[in-house]
Amino acid sequence: xxxxxxxxxxxxxxxxxxxxxxxxxxxxxxxxxxxxxxxxxxxxxxxxxxxxxxxxxxxxxxxxxxxxxxxxxxxxxxxxxxxxxxxxxxxxxxxxxxxxxxxxxxxxxxxx
Amino acid sequence: xxxxxxxxxxxxxxxxxxxxxxxxxxxxxxxxxxxxxxxxxxxxxxxxxxxxxxxxxxxxxxxxxxxxxxxxxxxxxxxxxxxxxxxxxxxxxxxxxxxxxxxxxxxxxxxxxxxxxx
Numbered sequence: 650x651x652x653x654x655x656x657x658x659x660x661x662x663x664x665x666x667x668x669x670x671x672x673x674x675x676x677x678x679x680x681x682x683x684x685x686x687x688x689x690x691x692x693x694x695x696x697x698x699x700x701x702x703x704x705x706x707x708x709x710x711x712x713x714x715x716x717x718x719x720x721x722x723x724x725x726x727x728x729x730x731x732x733x734x735x736x737x738x739x740x741x742x743x744x745x746x747x748x749x750x751x752x753x754x755x756x757x758x759x760x761x
Numbered sequence: 762x763x764x765x766x767x768x769x770x771x772x773x774x775x776x777x778x779x780x781x782x783x784x785x786x787x788x789x790x791x792x793x794x795x796x797x798x799x800x801x802x803x804x805x806x807x808x809x810x811x812x813x814x815x816x817x818x819x820x821x822x823x824x825x826x827x828x829x830x831x832x833x834x835x836x837x838x839x840x841x842x843x844x845x846x847x848x849x850x851x852x853x854x855x856x857x858x859x860x861x862x863x864x865x866x867x868x869x870x871x872x873x874x875x876x877x878x879x
Contacts, residue, residue, distance in 0.1 A: 692872035747793060747858050753804040
């Protein structure tokens with residue numbers, strides 16, 4: 650079945666550091682891939698998405714590229730800020746199937 | 762983007778009582794809504810798919826008599842935890858896809874409901 654494997658946390662970085670959170674998936678067919686973010690005390694928000702191979706999703710300085718050959722969708726940001734502290738979830742869904750399969754989440758803490 | 766609300770945001774109840782959680786799509790209609798459960802420091806587990814006008818579809822291992830779902834209208838789904846026990850304490854989250862814009866149905870999440878059963 651479909652699954653998402655995500656880098657275990659927690660991750661602690663200094664402000665302005667480079668961030669990578671790894672995510673790989675297994676799926677039948679051609680899934681759409683997502684990164685969701687959950688800020689403290691809030692619900693999940695879509696951070697970025699990619700719906701086909703080689704697509705790059707980007708938002709708020711974050712990027713992730715849909716790599717079919719490595720079945721990966723790693724999240725990156727060149728210079729993190731304290732306000733990026735949150736839990737990040739990688740997820741997938743197959744076209745026509747609205748069910749989201751989530752990774753375990755990665756808690757990110759940025760220290761000044 | 763579209764907005765999904767949940768009520769209440771936090772509830773504490775005694776063991777054996779039932780608790781109802783509401784999920785509303787505020788500015789769009791949702792024929793389908795999803796209910797998730799999130800354990801501390803864990804991922805979201807899909808519990809069931811709520812279907813307007815028909816029965817909910819439960820994921821394997823989720824007790825449908827324990828977690829009653831009613832999708833009464835195109836903007837409201839309710840989850841009732843019946844005869845709650847301490848092990849039902851968790852963070853419950855709903856989501857709804859907004860199908861208005863494109864072939865890709867982005868899902869919007871409610872802020873969640875923290876249930877504590879004493």
